Structures are given as C-alpha cells and as structure tokens.
Amino acid sequence: MSPLKRHAWVALSCCTSGALACAPATDLDAHARGRDTSMSPTQASELPAGALPPATAPGAPPLAPPSSTPSGLAEALAPSEVENGLIGQMPDAGQPAPIAAGDAGPSLAPGEPTLGPVPAVPPQVPAPDLPNDLRDAPVAGEIIFSDEAEWEVEGVFEPTFEIRTPSASYWVVKHLGSIVSIEDGEAEAEQWIDFSSGFRPLRGVPRFANAPVVSTLRDDSSQTPTHVRLTSESADAGWHWVWDFYVTHVTLTVNRAPAPFAFAYQGVPGGTLGAEDRLVVSDGVSQGARNSFQGDLPGPVEWAYLADTLLERSLFLIQHADDALPEAYQVRDNDSAFLSLGNGQHQLLPQRFSLGLIGSVEHAALTERVEFVARAIR
Numbered sequence: 001m002s003p004l005k006r007h008a009w010v011a012l013s014c015c016t017s018g019a020l021a022c023a024p025a026t027d028l029d030a031h032a033r034g035r036d037t038s039m040s041p042t043q044a045s046e047l048p049a050g051a052l053p054p055a056t057a058p059g060a061p062p063l064a065p066p067s068s069t070p071s072g073l074a075e076a077l078a079p080s081e082v083e084n085g086l087i088g089q090m091p092d093a094g095q096p097a098p099i100a101a102g103d104a105g106p107s108l109a110p111g112e113p114t115l116g117p118v119p120a121v122p123p124q125v126p127a128p129d130l131p132n133d134l135r136d137a138p139v140a141g142e143i144i145f146s147d148e149a150e151w152e153v154e155g156v157f158e159p160t161f162e163i164r165t166p167s168a169s170y171w172v173v174k175h176l177g178s179i180v181s182i183e184d185g186e187a188e189a190e191q192w193i194d195f196s197s198g199f200r201p202l203r204g205v206p207r208f209a210n211a212p213v214v215s216t217l218r219d220d221s222s223q224t225p226t227h228v229r230l231t232s233e234s235a236d237a238g239w240h241w242v243w244d245f246y247v248t249h250v251t252l253t254v255n256r257a258p259a260p261f262a263f264a265y266q267g268v269p270g271g272t273l274g275a276e277d278r279l280v281v282s283d284g285v286s287q288g289a290r291n292s293f294q295g296d297l298p299g300p301v302e303w304a305y306l307a308d309t310l311l312e313r314s315l316f317l318i319q320h321a322d323d324a325l326p327e328a329y330q331v332r333d334n335d336s337a338f339l340s341l342g343n344g345q346h347q348l349l350p351q352r353f354s355l356g357l358i359g360s361v362e363h364a365a366l367t368e369r370v371e372f373v374a375r376a377i378r
Helices: 041-045 363-376
Strands: 144-153 156-164 168-173 178-184 214-218 228-234 240-245 250-256 261-267 277-281 286-288 293-295 302-308 313-319 327-332 336-346 351-358
Touching: 144 168, 144 178, 250 261, 261 313, 261 351, 277 336, 302 327, 302 336, 302 363, 313 336, 313 363, 351 363
Parallel strands: none
Antiparallel strands: 144 156, 156 168, 168 178, 214 228, 228 240, 240 250, 250 351, 261 336, 277 286, 277 302, 293 327, 302 313, 313 351, 327 336
C-alpha cells in the first residue's frame, strides 16, 4: 500500500527527561508511512545530533473564562437520520431576520408614541479563547508538531498538521479541519481511528455531516511548549471551529455552523473493535462496545469513554454543557465504533467538546481526568 503520510518536524522545545522523544517514533498502525525530516544545512550545523530546532513560545495573552451555554433543545428538535457513516442533516431551524437598529416599532394607538427603536439582533459572538497553558496538569512533557505533514485522502497526499503530545498524537488534514488519525501515547502506540484512503475514509473526528472545505491555520500567538491552537473556517464563513491541543487532551470549540451538528468519533479502540472493548458512560454503567446505546448522558458535563481492557487504555469524549439531547453509539461496518454526542441535533452556539486518551480503564481514573479537563476550560 502506498505511504499515508510524510512528516517535517518542528519542536516546541528541546526534549527533556519525561517529555516525548525528539526523533519520530515508529508508526505501528497497519499502513506504512514515510517521513521527511530534512532541514537546511545551516539549521543542521547549529543543532546537536538528533535534536529538533526549538520554537519560540510567545507570551500568553490574558486568560478569559469561556461563556456558559444554554441547554435543553430536545422538545424543539427532531432526531436526525444517520447514513453512510455520517450524521444525517436536519433542516436548518433558521434565525429571525434582524431588524435594523433605529427602526421604529409599532404604534400603540393614533397620536401615541411608538414603542421606540427596536434593537438589532446582536451578531453571534465566538467563545473566549481557552488558556494557553494548564495549571497542575497530571501529565508531564511537552508538545512537538509539524506544519508540513501529509496524509493520503482519496489518493492525494493532502497538507496535514501533525501534533504529538505526551498522551496522544493527532493528524489534522488542513482542508478538512478534522482529525483523521489518533495514536495513544504509550511506548507501543496503537491506533484509535485508523483512517485509510479507500479503506475506511469515513473514520475520524468530529464527523460533521456534509462538512465543508475549510482553511486551517495554526495560531502562532497562542503557541507554548504545552499548547497548540488550530483554527478552521469555510470560505463563506458559515463554519468556524477551533482546536486547542494540550498535553492531556484536545478541545474543539464550534463557533459557527449553518445546520445542526454532532461531535462524533468514528474509529477503532486500540486498533480493532473486539469483545475486549467496553463502552462506559459517566455514571459507571458499562456494556460491550459491540452493542448499541442511546440516551441522554447526565450533566453537568456529559461524557463517556471507550476502554480497551486488554491494552488497559481508554479514549474519552466530553460535552462541556448539559442538555436533553440524546447521545448515540453503534457499530459501523462491523468494525468501527461510532459515538455521537448530541446525535446531530446541536444548534446552540458556541459549543465545546473534548477528547483524550489515558493509560487506564479504571472508572475512578477516567473520572479524575475528565474532571481535570472540565475545570481547565471553565
């Protein structure tokens, strides 16, 4: 099979004990991938053998807490259809046409004053930026990344961001703005998506229905040794979302979407979906990951995880706002786990979701990690 990705590495800082190895690790998924780790002769002459060039971390801007999100749309929304590995679209609920500021309202009676100017509908405000660094993170180490990786999509090597954290590594195709591959951070890393062009191209995160072509850029101003931010926007500005990568997890903020959507994961726990895998919801109720589930997860933070009991590793998904929308889980193509938060019915914006991997299948350990992530973005 042809190679799936090639890499050109950038380091956020020189590696130290407890951080990620500076040299690219060998990929253990089923697809061979080549790497391009070249640098200019001048750069090479200035670095010790095996070292990666450090990047300058600019000063972090003042932190602002994220805004709260209203909840409870179940009565107003109908369930979406699910087909072909994607969340089915619902009709756009629409927005009332804004009335220009200064337009007069209706008269109360002849000769009486009007109700006065009707204010314009305020523009949609994006969520405040998340912190550039997390305090007291339970995972040591730093992030290394590449702006010049590639991933094969429909037979074409597409420009891709590659982001390696101590807990997981992620590949984000730039024109999709989506994660097409996740590897856990263990010494013998395993795949948790295993996207492959022509084999399982529907796997990934977040699996938006009819997702647009977007432009995805890295935000230099927010970059630190433990944080990388990517911003994706469609040409018509109808879609806008932000990825914040930390040493413990990644958070997706959806600021604009022209239609109802879900935050969904489609992939394989630890490389394969088998009898050893479990789906566990936030209250600790567990079931085999080859059985379906539907129901609204309890709040105030809704979450669930997929646990590979043989590898003793888990992938968790979090919705950072409570609502009455149902979550849905099912097996796709007899070999892929599909977990959807909101089941294609989210409309209130902005919305935040997180995903991460942890080397444990113990519910107490997962609860502790999820609580840390939830506190970190408030």
